[in-house]
Amino acid sequence: MIFIICDWISFLLAPIAFISIAKLVLGGVHNVLEINTNNHRTICNICPNNAMQAYIPNEDKFKNIYVVEKTETKQGWSSISPDEGWFNGYQHDMDAFYRSAAYDEPIDSNSSLAADVIATIYAGYVSAERKGIAVTITNL
Secondary structure, X not given: OOEEEEEEEEEOOEEEEEEEEEEEEOOEEEEEEEEEOOOOEEEEEEEOOOOOEXXXXXXXXXXXXOOOOOOOOOOXXXXXXXXXXXXXXXXXXXXHHHHHHHHOOOOOOOHHXXXXXXXXXXXXXXXXXXXXXXXXXXXX
């Protein structure tokens, strides 16, 4: 199964963010968020995370070392996540859940945020089906 989502998010016809999400592309998973505004540019390499990179000319040297999921070979350049669970936010999600349950703190996200995310992704699919025509994101 291969899927790729590319989406521009715009406000008042000014593009502010390009989101590229892909699963199982050549070289592994590729999830990138780029934000371009009139006063800054931000690039977030979610996966592969480039906090640590290694070049191995012969993959036998890394034979028993976990590098990152969904890569065919360890030979050449590898983006190694020093703590893959932390960088992907798994501990943060669990910590937020436990804080909410144990201390009755407000949750970090809710179904409204989930609905906004789904509406944004859906708008990207609709735009792609219409050959890239801008689509208004419906607020649910």
